[in-house]
Amino acid sequence: MAALARQAAILVAPSMSVAVTLAFSLLATMAKVLGDDYDVEITETHHRYKKDAPSGTALHMAEIVARALGRDLKQVGVYGRQGLPGERPGKEIGVMSLRSGDVVGEHTVSFGTLGERLELTHKAHSRDMFARGALRAVRWVAGRGPGLYSMHDVLGIA
Numbered sequence: 001m002a003a004l005a006r007q008a009a010i011l012v013a014p015s016m017s018v019a020v021t022l023a024f025s026l027l028a029t030m031a032k033v034l035g036d037d038y039d040v041e042i043t044e045t046h047h048r049y050k051k052d053a054p055s056g057t058a059l060h061m062a063e064i065v066a067r068a069l070g071r072d073l074k075q076v077g078v079y080g081r082q083g084l085p086g087e088r089p090g091k092e093i094g095v096m097s098l099r100s101g102d103v104v105g106e107h108t109v110s111f112g113t114l115g116e117r118l119e120l121t122h123k124a125h126s127r128d129m130f131a132r133g134a135l136r137a138v139r140w141v142a143g144r145g146p147g148l149y150s151m152h153d154v155l156g157i158a
Contacts, residue, residue, distance in 0.1 A: 005148035011141045013151040014060045016133035020107075021151040023122050024064055025158065027109055030120065031068035038111040038118075039088060040065050045098040045106040053097035054079065061109055062095050 004010060015021060031040070042065075044058040054062075066073040071091055078094045088094075105124040110117055124130075133151070140154040152158065 002148065006146055008146055009141050009144040009149060010147070011137050011149045011151070011154070013137070015057055016130045016137060016151065017122070017124065018133045018136065018151070018155065019129070020057060020122055021133075021155055022157065023107075023109075023120055024060065025152065026120060027061055027064050028068045030109075030111060030118065031065045034111050034113075034118070036069065036090065038113045039090070039092070039094075040069075041094040041096070041110045041112070043096045043098065043106075043108050043110075045100060045103050047102050047104065048099050050099060053099070054095045055097070055105065055107070057105065057107055058095055058097070061107060062093050065109065066093055 001010065001012070013021065014024075042054075042058050042062055044055050046055060062077060063073055066076065069091075071093070073093060076089075076091050076093050078092050080096060081094070104127060106121070108119055108121040110119045112118075137151060137154045141149060
């Protein structure tokens with residue numbers, strides 16, 4: 001892909017949603033500011049026909065938070081809990097997947113500590129928003145020089 005990007009403008013993104021892309025940036029900031037004093041839990045809900053769990057968006061959110069906190073997601077990621085797992089380890093990042101009805105997609109990242117919790121939630125009510133984001137990206141990338149671009153470039157955010 002890098003070789004092709006030297007010849008043409010290529011846009012790669014884990015989600016074509018404008019709001020999800022913004023959420024990715026906000027999550028990095030939230031994690032850095034809140035730090036290790038806050039527990040991180042990610043829940044995602046999708047329709048009953050979804051094949052993968054957790055969703056790619058939820059995994060990307062977990063990777064962003066882990067990177068911002070200087071953690072290795074492979075070491076601290078927990079995907080569901082059952083039984084008596086004991087006290088929650090401080091650096092754990094929990095990811096829970098729900099499948100229900102016709103939910104297009106919902107993602108919540110919760111940062112909780114003793115006395116307060118801050119949550120960032122995105123709810124997709126229709127798949128149209130992915131198409132609108134893709135159209136915005138196409139209009140932005142049209143006429144650009146060769147390079148590898150992302151939705152962050154389209155939105156002008158880091």
